[in-house]
Amino acid sequence: MRVERYPHNPIITPADVTPHHADFEVIAAFNAGVAVLGDETILLLRVAERPHSPNPQFIYAPIFAAKDRQLQMKKFDLSDVTYDYRDPRVISLSGHKDTFEFLTSLSYFRVARSKDGYNFTVDTEPFMYPESEFESFGIEDARVTKIENTFYITYSMVSPMGIGVGLASTTDFRTVQRHGMVLAPENKDGVLFPETIDGKYYALHRPVPKSNGQPEVWIAESLDLIHWGQHQPLFGLRPNSWDSDRIGAGFSPIATPAGWLELYHGADKNSRYCMGAILLDKANPRKVLSRTKGPILEPTQSYEVNGFFGNVVFGCGAVVHGDGVQMYYGVADTSMACCTLSLSDIMAELHS
Amino acid sequence: MRVERYPHNPIITPADVTPHHADFEVIAAFNAGVAVLGDETILLLRVAERPHSPNPQFIYAPIFAAKDRQLQMKKFDLSDVTYDYRDPRVISLSGHKDTFEFLTSLSYFRVARSKDGYNFTVDTEPFMYPESEFESFGIEDARVTKIENTFYITYSMVSPMGIGVGLASTTDFRTVQRHGMVLAPENKDGVLFPETIDGKYYALHRPVPKSNGQPEVWIAESLDLIHWGQHQPLFGLRPNSWDSDRIGAGFSPIATPAGWLELYHGADKNSRYCMGAILLDKANPRKVLSRTKGPILEPTQSYEVNGFFGNVVFGCGAVVHGDGVQMYYGVADTSMACCTLSLSDIMAELHS
Numbered sequence: 001m002r003v004e005r006y007p008h009n010p011i012i013t014p015a016d017v018t019p020h021h022a023d024f025e026v027i028a029a030f031n032a033g034v035a036v037l038g039d040e041t042i043l044l045l046r047v048a049e050r051p052h053s054p055n056p057q058f059i060y061a062p063i064f065a066a067k068d069r070q071l072q073m074k075k076f077d078l079s080d081v082t083y084d085y086r087d088p089r090v091i092s093l094s095g096h097k098d099t100f101e102f103l104t105s106l107s108y109f110r111v112a113r114s115k116d117g118y119n120f121t122v123d124t125e126p127f128m129y130p131e132s133e134f135e136s137f138g139i140e141d142a143r144v145t146k147i148e149n150t151f152y153i154t155y156s157m158v159s160p161m162g163i164g165v166g167l168a169s170t171t172d173f174r175t176v177q178r179h180g181m182v183l184a185p186e187n188k189d190g191v192l193f194p195e196t197i198d199g200k201y202y203a204l205h206r207p208v209p210k211s212n213g214q215p216e217v218w219i220a221e222s223l224d225l226i227h228w229g230q231h232q233p234l235f236g237l238r239p240n241s242w243d244s245d246r247i248g249a250g251f252s253p254i255a256t257p258a259g260w261l262e263l264y265h266g267a268d269k270n271s272r273y274c275m276g277a278i279l280l281d282k283a284n285p286r287k288v289l290s291r292t293k294g295p296i297l298e299p300t301q302s303y304e305v306n307g308f309f310g311n312v313v314f315g316c317g318a319v320v321h322g323d324g325v326q327m328y329y330g331v332a333d334t335s336m337a338c339c340t341l342s343l344s345d346i347m348a349e350l351h352s
Numbered sequence: 353m354r355v356e357r358y359p360h361n362p363i364i365t366p367a368d369v370t371p372h373h374a375d376f377e378v379i380a381a382f383n384a385g386v387a388v389l390g391d392e393t394i395l396l397l398r399v400a401e402r403p404h405s406p407n408p409q410f411i412y413a414p415i416f417a418a419k420d421r422q423l424q425m426k427k428f429d430l431s432d433v434t435y436d437y438r439d440p441r442v443i444s445l446s447g448h449k450d451t452f453e454f455l456t457s458l459s460y461f462r463v464a465r466s467k468d469g470y471n472f473t474v475d476t477e478p479f480m481y482p483e484s485e486f487e488s489f490g491i492e493d494a495r496v497t498k499i500e501n502t503f504y505i506t507y508s509m510v511s512p513m514g515i516g517v518g519l520a521s522t523t524d525f526r527t528v529q530r531h532g533m534v535l536a537p538e539n540k541d542g543v544l545f546p547e548t549i550d551g552k553y554y555a556l557h558r559p560v561p562k563s564n565g566q567p568e569v570w571i572a573e574s575l576d577l578i579h580w581g582q583h584q585p586l587f588g589l590r591p592n593s594w595d596s597d598r599i600g601a602g603f604s605p606i607a608t609p610a611g612w613l614e615l616y617h618g619a620d621k622n623s624r625y626c627m628g629a630i631l632l633d634k635a636n637p638r639k640v641l642s643r644t645k646g647p648i649l650e651p652t653q654s655y656e657v658n659g660f661f662g663n664v665v666f667g668c669g670a671v672v673h674g675d676g677v678q679m680y681y682g683v684a685d686t687s688m689a690c691c692t693l694s695l696s697d698i699m700a701e702l703h704s
Contacts, residue, residue, distance in 0.1 A: 161585045162565030184583040186561035209538035210562040213514030227579035231536040233513045
């Protein structure tokens, strides 16, 4: 399995992004959706900003207050045993490390543009920023799918009411239209198929049920991209494997002669995130044809292993040129990297 | 708040239902959806059946195997400490009492018919029975909404993959058509509004997110009842109240001059289930106008307090005659009861 990492990875780091908020620092610029518009490659970056804390004894959770359209800061004393601060991403109640109460940063989307696909300039203003009380903890992990001449953006809406999948659209990456929450909590990793199949739109999504069931990948269909039904589980966790703990669709499935190729992320019990591949029937995407046994990309480089939350490769988009899948992927919940995978190698893995 | 319970409650008990499965016992006939068809009142009963265990040391979890369309029994030794058997409804992993691995009974739907609304005869055959692998743990808690001349049935589809909301329809309560899973896990208590508002169908539903958020009531909209979007939280838990732990819509909202009247169930930390009321704006059902402070029905009678899972009143349907709301409700997860509530009394509670 050939993986050609771009030698100058990472291609975007937090240092490349000026903070949008006064007295905040950019801690991550990662998990970007990908689009090609004219002669530009566009990355729809998730930028995470954290308030500076003048005293290391305290941290602050930023919360977007929709009513007065401004950020509020909730202050936490690290010696307060009510909360557990060990996961740098979240603030949990002590004894409840699998759930969270607040996030330590606020995420929103910035556009980065490039002529060569490697050297990017980040827009100075946010492209999408929390707007409603359903986004008060931020918006995360955009995936972009071009359908006819419109780019559809699926993303996580995060709030105290849970995490749902939102839909927005743009034609120019300057203005954006929101279409509401398309999948109710808890759900993440919503990706759209790039064309209709038998007159229907399809999506992959990843519910996280509480009472029973696992964080696995489901499929749904729609007539208009805004309303979804016919939900069915599609593929699940594999015990004792690299994808044993949680999985989610990476980005819009790639049309190949053999079927729909979906690159997905999976994590094990140690939260080590890799990417794998699964092949779906072209005419009936509810049918799984094959799945790679091992990962096709693993965190091995220092920029993949070390960071805000290490040991993560998380692909949210790609550009396909012939046999090459130029995948853009978030690394260590910190930066963006790029690598080229070979379609034929992935197909060989799928049929081995 | 006047509540006139029918003096001969309960109106249907497990003894009124012959088991569908050989060597099973009916442990519950409860949480019935309600419809009026011609001169008949129809209850769409949830019937729960449990395998007889010849040896009290063992219990069996019934699982519908979709492939060969028959029940499989999974045997559990009560002395096996891998599992926790304290909740009579479920089998959980020890140390994980808030989640479950298996159910101790299989639920499906039977029709009960009555000319007077109180004396019911239960059909001898199931009306709906698990059909797919997404219903392998059973189907539960039907709600019936008449829209034009069709009765739409929303219900819980339960399987190892989680609990979702299914949709089916009938015009005669003899034959039924399924429309798939309309809301992905974890979700329950889906109810439809009885008419379109500004050309759109609306539903209430109750997601149960895992990472953050609570089991609260959401609203969604649809153009065809099968595909749903525009999800938004509608009303939530109230700390230190009778509805502090979980809530869910009861049944289809009742159109009143003051707005949409929704009777909902709520439970406290002791899993004591009561019914309350909330009023939604007629033209914009996303707007809550008022909510009763206390419950409008509480478990007080012996048949409500004692049973398979006691201290539960759980209304899934009603027939409105002038000021009277004749509500049918499950009691103690065992039987069906009936009471008449006064619309004007509920309205007075809502405005007090």
